[in-house]
Amino acid sequence: MVVQDDRVVGRYPYPGITPREFEEFVAGELLGAASPQVDGLVVSTHEKVAGVDGVYEFDATARYRFAGLEFRVVVEAKLHRNPIKRELVQVLRQKVQSVGAHKGVLVATSAFQAGAVEFARTHGIALVTVTEGRFVFTTRDMGRAARPALVACYHGGAGVRGMVLAADDEDHPECVAEFLLGRPGV
Template sequence: MTDEDVARPTSHYPPADITPAQFESFVADLLWSAQPDVDDLKVTLHESITGVDGTYDFDATIRYQLAGMDFLVLVEAKRHKNPIKRELVQVLREKILSVGAQKGVMISTAPYQSGALNFAKTHGIALVTVTEGRFTFESRGANQPPLMTREEAWEKFRVPTFVGHCYGPGASPNSTAVTLVSSKDTERVADLLLAFPQAS
């Protein structure tokens, strides 16, 4: 497998059928959902920040306090059809260093190439892909039922229309942890998107 190949863990589920407005709403709701678990959470969409080498526009920023210290997380949201390349994650890392942020998060409608995933795990950047909640339920058997509609998934399982999968370093070397995230899992969102895990 090369760096340009799609990382299999990030392409397990089909991409969401999501409009630009729905995508922006999903991202904002996901980020705001950490509010019960951190102090003084502030999410700003479309913010410009001046760093040591220029001014950058971010899809979102997250500010909060922990143990009396201020933290800044930068968020890039990519509504793409093609897999996300390593270069895009590298650019986010450069922006983190330039503006003095503590962490970066990339949320995408497309899977990530292997090089992008490996780079993100090495540098503690959280990667998220967006899919539909109904896709996370699979039926196995000779006579498979048709795919549930969004409404059926909500009525039967209370599954949100859109959910994310977050990717980070796994428990063993060179492995990847995959965790389902949604705005209903406030503690998980805070742990995965705001905390600063050790790089692999």
Template sequence: MFSPIQDICWELTPEDFERYSLDVLSEQTKNLENLVIEHDKIVTATDGNYQIDGYIEFSLMGVTYKTLVECKHYKSPINREKVQILHSKIQSIGAHKGILIATSNFQSGAIKYATEHGIALIQLTEAMSEYQARSMIGIIVASERKPFNFGKPYSGVLIGSNEQGSFTCSYLGKNNTALEKFIKD
């Protein structure tokens, strides 16, 4: 896994982290029609009100799609339970997709659950930083490239798993449409 963001990230308030995360998503989804991104939205469902860190809505071929975004400004790895809570919100609200963005890495159970339930996991990592990767079964091995985000301090890495059960990662950037494809599918 990628090393969690260093101490400089903790200078960000939780609200600043949420806004930065939504800025990263805004860059990734700017080609979507009638795109609306809201921060700290209260969504009413039949079973109550839900506070959502970020809410994305867009139109595709006349259909409006909703994506819920949860941001975790944590030092410890994200466990499966956090992903399950987001999945429950998606079901209650009737959203189509979910995205969980974190400063820390994700436990393997969280990655597996998210992959099976159509939830994108994004780990923010410091742009242009050196990091070490361990090559072990079930551990993401980073390429030799350094995360780059056009002068911004942090870069996003889309975490997932493939059909063989191996973990995958994809740096988010201006030329990478992996997140946009995920939201549309």
């Protein structure tokens, strides 16, 4: 939820949003929406994570439990006007490997260049575009056949937090967990 001057202005980033506010929006609205679908979900912003080659600060991280195991997802949020290049996806993949994360997600306000999409699809990096009040998932992982983009639309008024997910022409509330956290829906 975006708050400006102590008032809610919407569930989509308002035009003057700062990069830091966008990162918080991604953590709260996108990752936080998976809470009902996973056990022990903890979402953090600007967490510093030690890797084998240094310490990295991620825009957001999500930790959760499944089948008694602990999982970590690392997220980079890009408030860009120009299409996201392959190099940004490559850097995220390297960070995922360094810190031993189970999933990497790159969320942007702009489109992704074809090379970025191809690299992400090959290496299991999720790409998400925030556009017109919804999240559009471009890639998810490398092992599955391509399927239509998942669209997550927020709805409801003040005090109501809801999400409608559509994939393959059906509503799937477990898709946030599957697409973002890299685990099958429950």
